[in-house]
Amino acid sequence: MDLQLKGKRALVTGSTSGIGWATARELAAEGASVIVNGRSAARLASAVERIHVEVRGADVDAVQADLSSVEGCLRLIAAAEDVDILVNNLGIFEPKPFEQIGDDDWLRFFEVNVMSGVRLARHHLSRMKERGWGRIVFISSESGICPPADMVHYGMTKSAQLSVSRGLAETCVGTGVTVNAVLPGPTRTEGVGEFFAKLAREAGQTLQEAEHDFFKYARPTSLLQRFIDPAEVAAMVIYVCSPRAAATNGAALRVEGGVVRTLI
Incomplete structure (x- = not known):
């Protein structure tokens, strides 16, 4: 299927690895001009090189900016003033007992x-409306509708993203601009891999045993019973970014392996 993304300009935040990188790679493969973003110059260079290796003729640029601050966001905006597609992928997570989550942690996650x-x-939406076309996608999580007890602050931010996404979509009536959220489940990102490798070492388990126990005890409702590959999430994201997804607006689209036991 041609997703009709040739000539579109896309920005994917937090895209040096994981879901962000997989999304940037797939957008480039569909002919979009892609801007990847991250904090580390070395990791950005590596991310761009990997896309060029996997996608012949890819049009990829990189902007180094730390989006945890206003200044970092302004730096990225200055370097990429106009885009057709914005994928807000950047996110952090950290298992931590609620009683130990201080104000600084809450504010940092938010x-x-x-x-x-x-x-x-806020910067790109009005420009998309003026042009009569645009796509904004928030990468939320199944934790946004099933808040995890061991990461309450993380779940809060993912729920907030759902509210922001739907609210922005309500402002796009008849404009040709869509705003949606994609909700991945447990995904084999770099951060998750490192976390589970640490858990496995501490428990004297293999990585496979740690993964098996996680789905048996922590995510027993998963129908997939394995970690999702970032490319499997990216497939949904780039569809929502495409002109073919024009009728999908204000939606929360689940790519969570069946963890959430609801009909809709």
């Missing part, structure tokens, strides 16, 4: 996971 996307959407 700044990174919510305000980075809010600031970028």
